[in-house]
Amino acid sequence: MPYHAPVAEYQFILDxxxxxxxVTATDRFADATPDVTAAILTEAGRMSQEVLSPLNRSGDQxxxxxxxxxLRTSPGFDQGYRAIADGGWVSISAHPDHGGMGLPMALATAVNEMMSSACLALQIIPLMTQGQIDALEHHASDALKQTYLPKLVSGEWNGTMNLTEPQAGSDVGALTTSAEPRGDGTYAIxxxxxxxxxxxxxxxxxxVHLVLARLPDGPPGTKGxxxxxxxxxIPDEHGKPGRANDLKVVGVEHKMGLHGSPTCTMQYDGATGWLVGREHDGMRAMFTMMNNARLGVGGQGIGVAEAALQHALAYATDRKQGRTPVEGGTGAIVDHADVRRMLTTMKADIFAARAxxxxxxxxxxxxxATGAPDWSARAAFLTPIAKAFGTDTGIEVxxxxVQxxxxxxFVEETGAAQYxxxxxxxxxxxxxxGIQAMDLAARKLMxxxxxxxxxxxxxxxQAEAARATLPDLAEPLWQASETLREGLDWMIAQSDLTQRFAGAVPFLRAFARVLGGHYHLAAAMxxxxxxxxxxxRTRLARFYLTRLLPEHAGLLAHATAGADDLYALSPDDLAA
Amino acid sequence: MPYHAPVAEYQFILDxxxxxxxVTATDRFADATPDVTAAILTEAGRMSQEVLSPLNRSGDQxxxxxxxxxLRTSPGFDQGYRAIADGGWVSISAHPDHGGMGLPMALATAVNEMMSSACLALQIIPLMTQGQIDALEHHASDALKQTYLPKLVSGEWNGTMNLTEPQAGSDVGALTTSAEPRGDGTYAIxxxxxxxxxxxxxxxxxxVHLVLARLPDGPPGTKGxxxxxxxxxIPDEHGKPGRANDLKVVGVEHKMGLHGSPTCTMQYDGATGWLVGREHDGMRAMFTMMNNARLGVGGQGIGVAEAALQHALAYATDRKQGRTPVEGGTGAIVDHADVRRMLTTMKADIFAARAxxxxxxxxxxxxxATGAPDWSARAAFLTPIAKAFGTDTGIEVxxxxVQxxxxxxFVEETGAAQYxxxxxxxxxxxxxxGIQAMDLAARKLMxxxxxxxxxxxxxxxQAEAARATLPDLAEPLWQASETLREGLDWMIAQSDLTQRFAGAVPFLRAFARVLGGHYHLAAAMxxxxxxxxxxxRTRLARFYLTRLLPEHAGLLAHATAGADDLYALSPDDLAA
Known part of the structure; x- marks a missing residue:
């Protein structure tokens, strides 16, 4: 089942x-001309289709x-990675100072998505490396930048992100990994x-591992x-990989999926490390990396969704069964109303999440490009929505x-289950x-x-502007956005954050639902x-606005129900 | 993670x-006294907890x-099956004429659910056998009944159901397996x-396989x-298993889950078979088995949901992380609002699906017991809802x-992913x-x-009756049922079934949502x-009615959108 990169779709949404x-009107991104954009999308699409896609089953099996x-990797992954690195697909958005293309994140996001569609397990490497490049560009010393950035940008070296510890999952502040200053500018991790x-x-x-750790004088919690x-x-004086550091992989998880991506337990035994950013200020640098990665992970969900849709559509177009209601149809199951409904839902939600x-x-x-606070706030607000709705869409699609x-x-040979x-x-x-939703409902409403x-x-x-030309699309969207605004105002009015957290997940989803309608309407316009x-596109927008958008009202009822009724049920009440 | 059979919960819902x-007021089921009911639930619960539950991981691994x-089965499954057979758990609802307990299906449903919670892969055997017993009781000749029913009821033999062929999935009428009469009362399959x-x-x-096949003079489609x-x-003259029939397992599927349950490709090479029911009337007998199995499969979904809830609740109660908003709480993640929301959603939906x-x-x-057409119609109407909502709840819970x-x-060692x-x-x-929903929207509205x-x-x-005592629960339920009635009337008004099928899945779910509210209100009352x-129970009902019931409105908007907009998007429009 070959993957076909939807280059024209990215192009349409971007344009x-x-x-x-x-973006391209700014000085910073003036190089991203239409020709460059088209070439990047086409080439990355071709590489994803031809090189990465054939590796997806290999990683699973x-x-x-x-x-x-x-650590032994899945057959063919070495060549797949080489194609990613050689194509420059690690570093589309990295700064040209260190060999990056300096192109917009919008392009990188589309490219990352295509690589995820083709082979998610392998795409994690460039995605993590991109986040590391971003963090080092913003927070590392010049010496570190000079040694590491060119190698990361070229893909010769790759980056990882080390936050979680056994006793500290989402609660990063509970970590206990220690960093002892050695007095020579390095630290023993x-x-x-x-x-x-x-x-x-x-x-x-x-x-190259970026590792969160606590200095001897670091206060408890995330502030330390x-x-x-x-x-x-450890790089030698010429910047070449030298002696082995005191760290090792001590285990690889046995997971439900993503078998091609080794999920490692790392042991650091006084490993040599260098400080990135200021002491006790690691969360800020890590957030740079995480925010980058959060958008990227949203794109992973969308990428897998695209592959799953193409795969299911091909099956449904090929598989003949039963009498279908389509005159002159082929008798394939794609013509059954319920199969058509599923496929169209997949298509409509992918468009919404991708936009x-x-x-x-x-x-x-x-x-x-501009440093404008409004854009910064917009980016910060959309990041948790892009991550959560993108990945939820990935799972649902x-x-x-499978259905x-x-x-x-349900049998593994088709590959539907692997997605x-x-x-x-x-x-x-x-x-x-859940963390994304709490971030949205609290920090992003501060x-x-x-x-x-x-x-x-x-x-x-926009809905107002569309009232004359597309009234049947504009009106429900306008109504929904009013309902969303009421839900938003309810959230803002809660000074007790627990009240917000009790409905944060449905609130995020309601926001995404309405936003998805907004972009569908833009496409129709x-x-x-x-x-x-x-x-x-207008017909797909109508499907979305008629059938999927109405979900927002039920979600907002859930979102604004508050925490009191929730905590009125104790863990004992939930037990059998 | 030990499973705890929620015996008191079944007892409460039943009572x-x-x-x-x-049911117990009828002559047919007069033996199902409260003592008997309590003993059955307790003993089946004990067997599920102590014998079956420890086998669940073995089947997966x-x-x-x-x-x-x-065919080699998973370690311990032989003893597990023996405990099921010896306890009489195959034949709770089988007629006493052949050794069954003759107890209500309501009790069998609860017992089947407990076995599914403990070890779904193994529970499929008694579930399939029960359906076969039901089909044979209703449609087989006396000679077949005498030979087969006692052995199936005792669990010495087990039953399977053979419908699907490679070229005929949901379209059973396309099957090509042939049956040649041999003139001695047997057929070559x-x-x-x-x-x-x-x-x-x-x-x-x-x-014992029940096999759908076509006689030489059988007309095309399901009528043949x-x-x-x-x-x-083949049983000898004493009814003992004799010579091997001409059939064999030629393959076992590699599946996403249910590894302990062998999913077989069966080859029949002129195997000896006996007709069940009348010629060309096989679908009727098969529907007896399927309807039985459909309710049973709904129960499988609920059973797994119960196990997943218990498993997640235990983890969330044990796992300490972050600062929770509960004063005097243990600091376990169960006290985080979003985790509590997830667990309470699981609990509330399990109650709805189970009821x-x-x-x-x-x-x-x-x-x-009564043969009354109203009860027959009620059973027929609820069966697809029980199947689809029970299994959707299983997946969502x-x-x-996992979340x-x-x-x-996501790592396999916890067992959360296996569910x-x-x-x-x-x-x-x-x-x-999808087939269940189409059955509901078409056949069940005939x-x-x-x-x-x-x-x-x-x-x-019932909502009217609760208005005085529980107004905050009764009112939203009454409103929702009015909206559901409008949706129902829309469905009935569509003479073109394709219009119904385009919204059948959301229609079924909306019906289940409102029904779930009805039973939650009954519990609160x-x-x-x-x-x-x-x-x-009242607080759980409030959670459901406030947060989950509102979903019905969006579902009904989807359900009544019709097929025209759906078919306005062609398969080409859905392609990338």
Missing amino acids: HVVGLDQ HPARLENGV TGQKIYISWGDNDFTDNV ISLFLVPKL IALACAVAIDMET ANLG VHGGMG LRDVRVTAIYEGTN DGGEAAHALIDEIEA AETAAGQDNGP | HVVGLDQ HPARLENGV TGQKIYISWGDNDFTDNV ISLFLVPKL IALACAVAIDMET ANLG VHGGMG LRDVRVTAIYEGTN DGGEAAHALIDEIEA AETAAGQDNGP
């Missing part, structure tokens, strides 16, 4: 839905494993980290955490993909989707809801403006 | 929510496999069947299909269970949930909606009537 033209302390994606491999020249760069092999992710990327680019296959979906097993973790890692209201204002303004009445 | 007293043509659960094993004395009983070993399944079982019992575990949910992988198939087998309206009338009458104001 007509999320406004890439604002021949998991990465630890053999006498050596000691402790154990778990769930480290690609903690090692057998095809890059070096692995510092960030350290800890390479697998949200690309809009978030555009906001990041505008922040980078992959789940529908479209019927019994064939569901692989994508499941994306709602968990880089901050669970501006009194200014960024959120600005977004709703835009949604309503663009089609209409181009002289195509009731074209396929 | 106070779904009206088991009506040591899948059943075909070894030189011999030839063909291949796929997805046969427990097509063989190494611990029962015989395996007959049902045959085809034993693995629907048990109400369906009570209707079947009343049909059996298991999915939430509650965070990173630990999700195992339960996923229940939305597919015994008729996909009475002009009489059964559906009668149910809504009951929902509204029972608690109130017993003098307990705002007890735990």
Whole structure:
């Protein structure tokens, strides 16, 4: 089942839905001309289709494993990674100072998504490395930048992110890994980290770990955490990988999916590390990396969703069964109403999630290019939505993909089940989707809801503008955004954050639902403006607005129910 | 993680929510006294906890496999099955004429659910056998009954169901397996069947296959299909398993989950079979088995959901992380609002799905005991809802269970992922949930909606009755049932079934949502009537009615959107 990169779809959304033209109009991103954009998307699409996609099953069937302390990766992954590195796909958005292309995050987001569609297990490497590059560009010393950035940008070395410890999951502040200053500018890092994606491999020249640890005088909690760069092999005076550092992989998890991606337990035994950023200020640098990765993980969900849709659509178009209601149809199951409903739902939700992710990327680019606080606030607000809705969409679409296959979906040979097993973790890692929702409902409303209201204002303004040409789409969206605004105001009015947290997940989803409608309407308006009445994008928008958008009302009822009734049920009440 | 059988919960729902007293008041089920009911639930619960539950991981880790043509089952499954057979748990509802207990289906449904919680892979054997017993009791000749029923009822032999063929999935009428009459009362059965659960094993004395096949003069489609009983070993004149029949397992599927349950491809090479029921009337007998199995599969979903909830609750109560908002709390993650929200959602939906399944079982019992057409119509109407909502709940609850575990949910060692992988198939087998929804929206409304309206009338009458005592619960339920009635009337008004099918899945779910509210209200009313104001059941009902019930409105908007907009998007429009 070959994956086909939807290059024209990215191009349309970038050009007509999320406004890439604002980005390319800035000095910073003036190089991202239409020709460059088209070439990047086409080439990355081709590489994803031709090189990465054939590796996806290999990773599932021949998991990465630890053999006498050596990490052995899945067959073909070395060549796949080489293609990613050689194509420059690690470093599209990295700064040209260190060899990056310096192109917009919007383009990088589309490229990352295509690589996820093709082979999620392998795509994690460039995604983590990109986050590390971003963190080092913003927070590392010049010396560290000079040694590490060119190698990370070229893909010769790859990066990992070490936060989690056995006793400290989402509560990063509870970590106990220690960093002892040695007096020579280096630190001795000691402790154990778990769930480290690609903690090692057998095809890059070096692995660079960013590790959160606590200095001897670090206060408890997140305020006492510092960030350290800890390479697998310590670079010599020429910057070449030298002696082995005092760290090792001590275990690889046996997981539900993503078998090709080794999830490692890392042991640091006085490993040599260098401080990144200031002492006790590690969370700030780590957040740079995490925010980058959060958008990226949202894109992973969307990428898998795209692959699952293509896979299910091909099956449904090929599989003949029963009498279908379509005159002149082929008799394939795609013509059964319920199968069509599932596939169209998949398509409509992928569009919504993808547009949200690309809009978030555009906001990041505008922040980078202009430094304007409004863009910064927009990017910050959209990031948790892009992450959670993108990954939830990944899971739901992959789940529908299994269902479209019927019994064939549950047997492993078709590959439909692998998408569901692989994508499941994306709602968990880089901050669970619950954490994303709490971030949205608390931290991202600390501006009194200014960024959120600005977004709703835009949604309503566009709906107003569409009232004359597309009234049946504009009206329900306008109504929904009013309901969303009421929900938002309820959230803002809660000074007790627990009240917000009790409904944060449905609140985030309601926001995503309405935003998805906003971008669908934008697509329909663009089609209409181009002289195509009731074209396929308008029809897809109608499907979404009629059938999927109405979910927002029930979600907002849930979101604003408060915490009191929830805590009225004790854990004992929930027990059998 | 030990499973704890929620015996008191079944007892409460049977006694106070779904009206088991009506069943036990009939002559047919007069033996099901409160003492008997309590003893059955307690003993089956004990067996499930102590014998079956420890086998669940074994089945996952040591899948059943075909070894030189011999089917080898997972370690310990032989003893587990022996405990099921010896306890009489195969035949609770089988007629006493053949050694069954003759007890209500309502009790069998609760027992089946407990066995599913403990070890779904193994529970499939008694579930399939029960369906076969039901089909033979209703449709087989006396000679077949005498030979087979006592052995099936005792569990010495087990039963399977052979419908699907490679080219005919949900479209059973397309099957090509042939039956040639031999002139001696037997038939030669030839063909291949796929997805046969427990097509063989190494611990029962015989395996009895019910096989759909076509006689030489059988017209095309489902009207030309007959049902045959085809034993693995042909009984000799004493009824003992004799010579091997001409059939074999030629393959076992590699599946996403349920590894302990061998899913077989069966090859029949002129195997000897006996007709069950009349020629060309096989679908009728098969439907007896399927309807039985559909309710049972709904119970499988609920059973896995219960196990997943217990598992997640134990983890969340044990795992300490972060600062929780509960004064005097233990600091465990169960006290975080979003974790509490997930667990309470799991609990509330399990109650709803379980009450629907048990109400369906009570209707079947009343049909059996009284033959009244109203009960028959009620049972027929509730069966697809019980199947689809029960299994969807199984998947959603298991999915939430993974999420509650965070990173630990994605690694296999905790077992959280196994619940999700195992339960996923229940939305597919015994008729996909799409097929269930189409059955509901078409066949089950062929009475002009009489059964559906009668149910809504009951929902509204109960809500009216609760207005004085529980107004905050009664009012939203009454409103929701009015909205549901409008949706129902829209469905009935569509003479073109494609219009109904385009929204059948959300229609079924909306019906289940409102029904779930009805039973939650019944529980709250029972608690109130017993003098307990705002007890735990009332608080759980409030959670459901405030947060989950509102979903119905969005579902009904989707359900009544019609097929035109759906088919306005072609398969090409859905392609990338």
